[in-house]
Amino acid sequence: MAIHKSSTRSTVILLAIVIVLASAAPSILRAFADEPGAGTIQISTTGAGPREVEETTQKAIERQYTAAWKNMTAALKDNRADLLDAAFVGSMRDQLARRIEQQKKSGTSTRYADGAHQVNVVFYSPEGTALELRDTTEIEQQTLDGSKVIHSEKVRQQYLVIFTLVEDRWKVRIMQALPTS
Amino acid sequence: MKILGLFLAIILTFASAAFAQDLQVPQNAVAGEGASISTSGSGSATFYLTGPGTSLKRDFKRGETISLSADDLAYAGRYTAALDGGGAQSFFVTAAKPAKLNFMARPSRVPVAHPDVISGVVFVLDRNDNLITTPTTVNFQLGIAGSAPTTRPLQSKNGIAWIKAGSGNREGAAQFTASVGDISAKRVVQQVASDPCNLRMKAQADGKNIQLQTEPIKDCSGNAVPDGTIVTFSESAGGRGRSTVDARVKHGVARATLPSVPGATLTVASGVVLGNEIRWSGGQ
Amino acid sequence: MRLGSIVMIVLLLVLIGAGTVQTKSLHISANTPETALQSFFAQVKAKHWDDAFAMVQPGSGVEKESFIKDLGGNNESLKTISALQDVKTKILRESGNESDLRADLQWSTAVGALHESRDFKLVNDEGQWKIVWTPPAKNDGPPKPLPTTYLRWDVVQRGSSRDEWGVQNVEPPRMRIISMNAIEYQGGVTILGEVVNEDTVPGFVTINAILLDKDGNSIAEESxxxxxxxxxxxKEISPFRVDFANRKLADVKSVRISPTNILVPAAADPVVGVFNQRIEKDPNGKSILRGELVTQGGQTVNIPHVLATFYDQSGKVIWVSDGYVDKALLPQQAVPFAVDLRDDLAGQVQNYRITVNYYNSNRS
Known part of the structure; x- marks a missing residue:
């Protein structure tokens, strides 16, 4: 088996860096979490239409979107699909549940730490049962195999989120990451 | 602590960039279609793929191509491919072509001749319920049997197209259709009679009683109000008391029997609409 | 022989017991007209109909069956599920062997206390005060069923419980609050108003009201x-009244009213006419809105519920009161009703409207 010397050296160095980073990852995540505004969600309704967003609806969406991120983070970290029902419905719930099921099988998990969210309501249906928002946020994402961090990255991400009114409660039905232009 | 965090993040970015060369992720992946990731190097490794609805873990030999099935990439969004020895690449999967229209038409019942009372909202989705965010032309069509339907093409924005329309003058089941290419979704909006218009009654003596009957009750567009609608007949005789009957429309008219009190005033109303008034002479 | 003795002793004891009971029931304390009437209602309260009927002066038209129906109710009326709670008697006139008395009766029912005031004549019959029972007025002829073919609405629900986003469902009917008024009454706040069903289908509506303070915070919530x-x-209009006990109008900045309405199955029958409506004073000087209820169809109404809306000169709703009728409505037979009117508002009332709600044992 022929292995180049330089390749071996760089692999060893990079592995060392990865190990250092893996051990420091919790501190990094805490540092991000400690940033002012981390995880906070403020919703702007400027430009929303065709229906004007009622104050109570705006508050409800803020509350539910905060809950959605919190529940999704906990569900993907602990592989618990039962945490999804409070904030997700339909294909989005199925999508997350499927991912959790696969994570369980492979013994992996995902950790998210979301920063401040800049959210704009872009559509509120005339009859008031569906609402679409565009969210721009920075997220720290870690893929873990057991307790070993396989990959960690921080990205600025934009989401299109559709909320629908389900039995008097707003729930996330679609949450789709958009390609960065 | 923050400086340390930043420092480590920079190192990680450089390290990932170095390893990223090991993975060639798809550039134009489409949801529900298979794709492949080519790898370089040698030796065995473990491959991880995380994305919407997906969390894969596979052992493979470096240098081989990793095949991803249509089911692995069912959902649109951001996917990250990573190797256990380090190295990761992210890529986006976009929604496929339109396959479903989620059409919310409201209301299911609407009074005739009212402007902007019908709304239709279409969410353009692919077969895996991914929102198609590229602008798509949605054709809305609204019409009632026996009259030409009105059609309006509208562009979707952020996956949504919507329309507001007025109800027609004739009662009946209006067909409300939304279509994109050969995919369509149909809803029915029942156009119902509006408030009664020109409500009139006549009175006839019947022994000790008065028989009251309305003329056929119609709205201002000439549609008959539905049976079961409440029509209130009142008889007021000043200090001699009053009588009322909340009658129901049956076969287009409402009837009631009230005691005959000469000199009484008879009135008729339905909801907030008032009808004519009769001064009862006692049937003479 | 020994067995025969035991049987004789047991029989003797039974007969003595029966004799005591019989004596007790016949020799009820009836020394005065007032105690006689009290004793009579004690038997009614215990539903001892035979003992109560034994205190009634025999006479023409006095039948035990109609007597029991009169006091205990029939046709699944409210009276049949009521219990006599309290009786207050008062002598109106007394002369030798005859006395006129008034009994104020309080019945406890599933819908709250029901008050009834009835006048009785008592006569002294050989030392015993007996009640002269006035049989209830008989309607002309026996009640006969009349066929009706009114409309009925049924709601067909979707069988599936899975999430059906975008699938068209039938909406609840459009209801509109057409008037609303907040007043202070008896140390509390009362919200009054009217709601109309503007739709072409029936609906079940409940009015929920939330009192808000100057900062927009909720103080209290009632329905x-x-x-x-x-x-x-x-197109049917109903009044509504929401009572908040122990609240001050001065603490209330605004009221949030939210009608909850759902589509329900319903029948257009029965039609109840409200005849001979008038406001008058009762024997105690209280303002009362009286009238008679008559079903115009062929259906029996078990428990009628009368709602009265009172308006001032400007047409504003100033009070809403209600009352249950303890008798069932048989087809085309008039049954009287009475609804309280606040005495302090009697002078302001320029108009009123009565609606009849009902509860039937077979109502779906």
């Missing part, structure tokens, strides 16, 4: 409970 006609047919 209309039974001070509303819940099932509204197309």
């Amino acid at each position: 209309s409970f039974d001070k509303i006609s819940h099932t509204l047919l197309p």
Whole structure:
């Protein structure tokens, strides 16, 4: 088996860096979490239409979107699909549940730490049962195999989120990451 | 602590960039279609793929191509491919072509001749319920049997197209259709009679009683109000008391029997609409 | 022989016991007309109909069956599920062997206390005060069923419980609050108003009201409970009243009213006419709105519920009161009703409107 010397050296160095980073990852995540505004969600309704967003609806969406991120983070970290029902419905719930099921099988998990969210309501249906928002946020994402961090990255991400009114409660039905232009 | 965090993040970015060369992720992946990731190097490794609805873990030999099935990439969004020895690449999967229209038409019942009372909202989705965010032309069509339907093409924005329309003058089941290419979704909006218009009654003596009957009750567009609608007949005789009957429309008219009190005033109303008034002479 | 003795002793004891009971029931304390009437209602309260009827002066038209129906109710009326709670008697006139008395009766029912005031004549019959029973007025001829072919609405629900986003469902009927008024009454706040079903299908409506303070915070939340006609047919108007106890109007900045309405199955029958409506004073000087209820169809109404809306000169709703009728409505037979009117408002009332709600044992 022929292995180049330089390749071996760089692999060893990079592995060392990865190990250092893996051990420091919790501190990094805490540092991000400690940033002012981390995880906070403020919703702007400027430009929303065709229906004007009622104050109570705006508050409800803020509350539910905060809950959605919190529940999704906990569900993907602990592989618990039962945490999804409070904030997700339909294909989005199925999508997350499927991912959790696969994570369980492979013994992996995902950790998210979301920063401040800049959210704009872009559509509120005339009859008031569906609402679409565009969210721009920075997220720290870690893929873990057991307790070993396989990959960690921080990205600025934009989401299109559709909320629908389900039995008097707003729930996330679609949450789709958009390609960065 | 923050400086340390930043420092480590920079190192990680450089390290990932170095390893990223090991993975060639798809550039134009489409949801529900298979794709492949080519790898370089040698030796065995473990491959991880995380994305919407997906969390894969596979052992493979470096240098081989990793095949991803249509089911692995069912959902649109951001996917990250990573190797256990380090190295990761992210890529986006976009929604496929339109396959479903989620059409919310409201209301299911609407009074005739009212402007902007019908709304239709279409969410353009692919077969895996991914929102198609590229602008798509949605054709809305609204019409009632026996009259030409009105059609309006509208562009979707952020996956949504919507329309507001007025109800027609004739009662009946209006067909409300939304279509994109050969995919369509149909809803029915029942156009119902509006408030009664020109409500009139006549009175006839019947022994000790008065028989009251309305003329056929119609709205201002000439549609008959539905049976079961409440029509209130009142008889007021000043200090001699009053009588009322909340009658129901049956076969287009409402009837009631009230005691005959000469000199009484008879009135008729339905909801907030008032009808004519009769001064009862006692049937003479 | 020994067995025969035991049987004789047991028989003797039974007969003595029976004799004691019989004596007790016949020799009820009836020394005065007032105690006689009290004793009579003690038997009614215990539903000892035979003993109560034994205190009635025999006479023409006095039948035990109609007597029991009169006091205990029939046709699944409210009276049949009521219990006599309290009786207050008062002598109106007394002369030798005859006395006129008034009994104020309080019945406890599932819908709250029911008050009834009845006048009685008592006569002294050989040392015993007996009640001269006035049989209830008989309607002309026996009640006969009349066929009706009114409309009925049924709601067909979707069988599937899975999430059906975008699938068209039938909406609840459009209800509109057409008037609303907040007043202070008896140390509390009362919200009054009217709601109309503007739709072409029936609906079940409940009015929920939230009192808000100057900062927009909720102070209290209540619903209309039974001070509303819940099932509204197309174009039907119902009054509503929501009571908040121990609240001050000065603390209330605004009121948030939210009608909850759902599509329900309903029938357009029965039609109840409200005849001979008038406001008058009762024997105690209280203002009362009286009238008679007559079903115009062929259906029996078990428990009628009368709602009265009172308006001032400007047409504003100033009070809503209600009352249950303890008798069932048989087809085309008039049954009297009475609804309280606040005495302090009697002078302001320029107009009123009566709606009849009902509860039937077979109502779906």
